Amino acid sequence: MAPPIENKMRALLDRRKSLSSFRTLTTFPPSSIDFSSNDFLSLSTSPLLRSAYLQELHNYPNFRLGSTGSRLLDGNSTYAEDLEKEIANFHNAESALLFNSGFDANSGFFACAPQPGDIIIYDEFVHASAREGIKLSRCSKNLPFRHNSVEDLKRVILELKRDDREVRDGKRSVLIAVESLYSMDGDLAPLEEIVNLVERELGRNGLLVVDEAHSTGIYGDHGRGVVCALGLEKRIFARLHTCGKALACNGAAILGSSLVREYLINYARPLIYTTAMSFPSLAAIKVVYSLMREGRTEALRFRLNELIEYMYTQLKTLEPYTEDLTTSTSLLQIPPEMPSSPIFSILMPDPRSLARHCQAADFVVRPIMPPTVPEGTQRVRVCLHAGNTHEDIERLVAAIKDWSLLQRRGVKERGGEEFVKAVL
Numbered sequence: 385m386a387p388p389i390e391n392k393m394r395a396l397l398d399r400r401k402s403l404s405s406f407r408t409l410t411t412f413p414p415s416s417i418d419f420s421s422n423d424f425l426s427l428s429t430s431p432l433l434r435s436a437y438l439q440e441l442h443n444y445p446n447f448r449l450g451s452t453g454s455r456l457l458d459g460n461s462t463y464a465e466d467l468e469k470e471i472a473n474f475h476n477a478e479s480a481l482l483f484n485s486g487f488d489a490n491s492g493f494f495a496c497a498p499q500p501g502d503i504i505i506y507d508e509f510v511h512a513s514a515r516e517g518i519k520l521s522r523c524s525k526n527l528p529f530r531h532n533s534v535e536d537l538k539r540v541i542l543e544l545k546r547d548d549r550e551v552r553d554g555k556r557s558v559l560i561a562v563e564s565l566y567s568m569d570g571d572l573a574p575l576e577e578i579v580n581l582v583e584r585e586l587g588r589n590g591l592l593v594v595d596e597a598h599s600t601g602i603y604g605d606h607g608r609g610v611v612c613a614l615g616l617e618k619r620i621f622a623r624l625h626t627c628g629k630a631l632a633c634n635g636a637a638i639l640g641s642s643l644v645r646e647y648l649i650n651y652a653r654p655l656i657y658t659t660a661m662s663f664p665s666l667a668a669i670k671v672v673y674s675l676m677r678e679g680r681t682e683a684l685r686f687r688l689n690e691l692i693e694y695m696y697t698q699l700k701t702l703e704p705y706t707e708d709l710t711t712s713t714s715l716l717q718i719p720p721e722m723p724s725s726p727i728f729s730i731l732m733p734d735p736r737s738l739a740r741h742c743q744a745a746d747f748v749v750r751p752i753m754p755p756t757v758p759e760g761t762q763r764v765r766v767c768l769h770a771g772n773t774h775e776d777i778e779r780l781v782a783a784i785k786d787w788s789l790l791q792r793r794g795v796k797e798r799g800g801e802e803f804v805k806a807v808l
């Protein structure tokens with residue numbers, strides 16, 4: 385007989401299956417065309433990065449490969465510290481502190497930075513890693529505001545000031561967590577307006593924390609991020625830059641004052657109680673930062689911008705096919721305006737069907753379902769990469785059109801490569 389815990393686990397998994405929210409690990413053949421990953425600059429397959437990386441490893445033949453311990457014990461190195469200085473310089477920050485992942489950095493930061501009784505306000509769409517830290521933190525309240533709504537953020541702040549004397553008197557800090565580019569809708573935060581509001585209403589007690597996970601490498605001069613692009617560096621308390629997306633590495637850095645860095649070294653548990661990043665991981669980050677600093681990723685950024693425009697023009701050609709003729713409902717919604725990022729969110733009632741159709745035609749495209757996104761906003765999320773071609777985009781849009789035609793004809797999806805190939 386299975387132990388009771390396994391029965392409970394099985395019941396939960398069965399429930400997920402019945403709700404169609406069961407998660408599995410998937411792989412795609414290498415020949416598939418990537419319209420899904422966060423490899424926005426296509427650096428993960430860049431020969432330039434690969435050879436620079438191998439050269440960097442070669443330059444340090446005597447370095448131990450493993451870090452062998454926590455940063456606080458034997459896992460530190462001058463290589464890591466120099467890299468942190470370089471990252472801080474690049475993003476125009478006083479200091480940087482590396483973590484093994486963005487998840488560790490965000491969860492570690494939010495768990496320890498707010499002091500007992502402080503308050504955290506967060507955009508309702510901030511990443512799970514920030515929420516994890518918020519849950520662990522000693523804040524007295526955590527309050528969401530409507531996604532990207534400066535007005536709603538103002539409402540939350542004003543209510544707080546009305547109800548909490550210590551906030552009014554500036555004795556309690558209020559941390560505000562936002563992202564510069566949101567990963568599901570691909571929309572940018574109105575960062576300048578948020579900074580102005582927070583400074584006006586909370587003064588020095590309002591501390592903005594900006595997660596630049598998705599904008600690192602693709603926004604701002606040389607990929608320095610949105611905060612740098614807007615010249616807001618000095619007005620932000622802390623920033624997170626992750627290396628696992630456009631930079632094609634692993635790890636993340638928190639930028640802030642030297643005091644914040646020292647504090648995190650002392651209190652951030654995901655930094656203290658873990659083995660530090662190994663030399664090959666640090667070397668990869670160092671090489672990508674060198675490429676960005678030297679302007680060698682600029683052509684990729686420009687190419688990406690050109691592809692965003694191209695994708696949008698192509699998607700617009702689908703407009704005559706977006707309605708289900710049998711029910712007069714919408715089969716899919718093309719973004720009403722050209723996205724300001726490589727992330728295109730195509731909302732629809734049944735994204736799994738379209739994703740399967742595109743996957744059968746050799747595209748990596750994924751459906752995003754609740755609870756990852758709010759109920760009623762399920763979608764196919766298409767991510768563009770500098771390495772995508774116009775032809776890739778045309779073929780993807782053709783596949784979406786064919787799917788729409790099938791739906792309009794009320795033809796049940798027959799699936800399978802053969803059918804899709806015949807249509808294409």
Ligand SMILES: Cc1ncc(COP(=O)(O)O)c(C=O)c1O
Pocket residue numbers: 485486487488490511513563567595597598626627628634635636
């Ligand atoms: C906005 C945001 N922050 C943080 C993270 C975590 O970063 P990492 O993948 O390096 O753990 C992610 C990853 O998906 C993210 O999208």
